Amino acid sequence: MPSRIHVIDSHTEGEPTRLIVGGGPDLGTGTMAERRERFLRDYDYIRSGVVNEPRGSEAVVGAILCTPVDPNAAAGVIYFNNVGFLGMCGHGTIGLVASLKFMGRIKAGSHRIETPVGEVVADLHEDGSISIANVESYRLAAEVAVSVPGYGEVRGDIAYGGNWFFLVGKSHVEVIPENLEELGHYAKAIKTALEEGGVTGADGAEIDHVELFGPPLTESGHSRNYVLCPGGAYDRSPCGTGLSAKLACLAADGKLQPGQEWRQESIIGTLFRGQYAVSDSGIRPVITATAHVTSESSLIFSEEDPLKDGIQL
Numbered sequence: 001m002p003s004r005i006h007v008i009d010s011h012t013e014g015e016p017t018r019l020i021v022g023g024g025p026d027l028g029t030g031t032m033a034e035r036r037e038r039f040l041r042d043y044d045y046i047r048s049g050v051v052n053e054p055r056g057s058e059a060v061v062g063a064i065l066c067t068p069v070d071p072n073a074a075a076g077v078i079y080f081n082n083v084g085f086l087g088m089c090g091h092g093t094i095g096l097v098a099s100l101k102f103m104g105r106i107k108a109g110s111h112r113i114e115t116p117v118g119e120v121v122a123d124l125h126e127d128g129s130i131s132i133a134n135v136e137s138y139r140l141a142a143e144v145a146v147s148v149p150g151y152g153e154v155r156g157d158i159a160y161g162g163n164w165f166f167l168v169g170k171s172h173v174e175v176i177p178e179n180l181e182e183l184g185h186y187a188k189a190i191k192t193a194l195e196e197g198g199v200t201g202a203d204g205a206e207i208d209h210v211e212l213f214g215p216p217l218t219e220s221g222h223s224r225n226y227v228l229c230p231g232g233a234y235d236r237s238p239c240g241t242g243l244s245a246k247l248a249c250l251a252a253d254g255k256l257q258p259g260q261e262w263r264q265e266s267i268i269g270t271l272f273r274g275q276y277a278v279s280d281s282g283i284r285p286v287i288t289a290t291a292h293v294t295s296e297s298s299l300i301f302s303e304e305d306p307l308k309d310g311i312q313l
Contacts, residue, residue: 004298005050008102010095012291013270014236017095018051020064021103023298027078031069033116036078036085039064045309047080052310055299058082058233061092066114073119074111075100083231087117088162090240090272090287094130097122098291117162131288137161137244138282139252140202146193154190161244161285164201165209166194175214175224177267180234187212187228211242221265237289238264238272244285247276251283258283 006022025043027035039047049055051062066076077096079086086092093113100106101124111122113132121133139159144166148154156168173179173186187210194200194207201207210228217224227235227242235242243264250256262274276283301308 003301005046005301006298007050007296008099008293009295009297010098010291010293012091012094012098012237013266013272013289014268015091016060016236016294017089017092017099017291018056018060018062019096019099020050020062021099024064027064027066031116032066032076032078032114035066035076036116039078039080040085047085048310048312049301049308050299050310051080052082052312054307054311056082056310058231059236061086061089063089063092063096065096068114070112070114072112073114074106074122076114078116081229081231082233086163086230088115088120088135088241090132090134090162090242090244091235091237091289091291093120093122093132094240094287094289095291097124097130097132098293102293129288129290131286132240134240134244134285134287135162136279136282137248137285139245139248142249142252144199146190146197146199148189148193150189151186154193156190157249158199158201158207159245159248160201161246161248162241163209164205164207165211165242165245166190166199166207167211167213167245167249169213171212171214171226173212175212175226175267176217177269180267183212183226183267184228184232184234187226188232191228209239209242211239211245216265217269218265221263221271224265224267226267234267236266236268237270238266240272240287240289243272243274243287247274247285248283251276251278
């Protein structure tokens with residue numbers, strides 16, 4: 001365990017990202033997917049120590065800045081949270097770009113980012129907003145019914161936006177901030193029902209996100225969502241991979257045309273703007289939002305600290 005890890009913290013429309021920029025584990029060479037497996041196998045205690053309490057919280061998404069395979073790319077990145085590793089993270093990529101700008105590594109323009117699930121393209125605009133062209137996204141199945149104890153039948157779409165989602169258009173619990181606790185119970189009950197019912201993404205992939213929708217609470221939004229993330233936290237932002245999955249469903253239903261904008265509110269009222277282009281077997285979403293650097297610091301790992309690897313419950 002290194003004694004210090006240098007991090008830059010940011011938030012993207014409310015959702016925090018903690019980016020390791022120095023002192024992290026040596027993950028060697030290879031693709032981001034290969035390096036992610038090495039991180040998981042050999043250094044999972046660093047993941048936990050960086051994002052879990054007492055240094056972090058369940059809401060913090062971690063990331064490690066990597067040298068890209070392609071020297072013409074701006075960066076490579078691997079994402080993780082309080083319970084494991086993620087394939088892609090939309091808000092985290094936007095936070096990464098804001099952090100790279102803060103570090104003086106990039107300026108306004110288009111930048112390629114390598115992730116474990118493929119390359120994405122980030123555009124840093126002159127006004128400071130950031131757009132990411134996400135990985136190809138698609139809907140696998142529509143109107144899948146599951147029986148959820150205490151709530152009855154729940155129907156949702158299964159879609160991929162860099163992570164796997166179960167998207168519930170008609171939530172049994174109203175999607176408003178006052179219902180945060182009940183929304184959490186409801187979303188977790190749905191996730192348990194999916195697991196027990198053997199409902200998965202493609203090739204048996206775990207559906208590790210549940211996304212609930214309701215009407216917007218502002219004039220600018222098209223809908224409001226609550227997103228349950230792996231590990232039990234809710235997404236403070238509208239969720240970039242979740243919006244990508246939503247756009248795939250809207251496109252499949254013919255409710256949103258290529259280039260048409262969808263404005264998604266989060267449960268706390270922040271906003272992502274999304275649109276898409278048609279791809280070979282789905283869509284290529286583009287998500288736009290803003291991110292702000294909140295701190296730059298060193299995390300201290302003392303051998304005398306019995307909780308140096310984080311609290312793991």
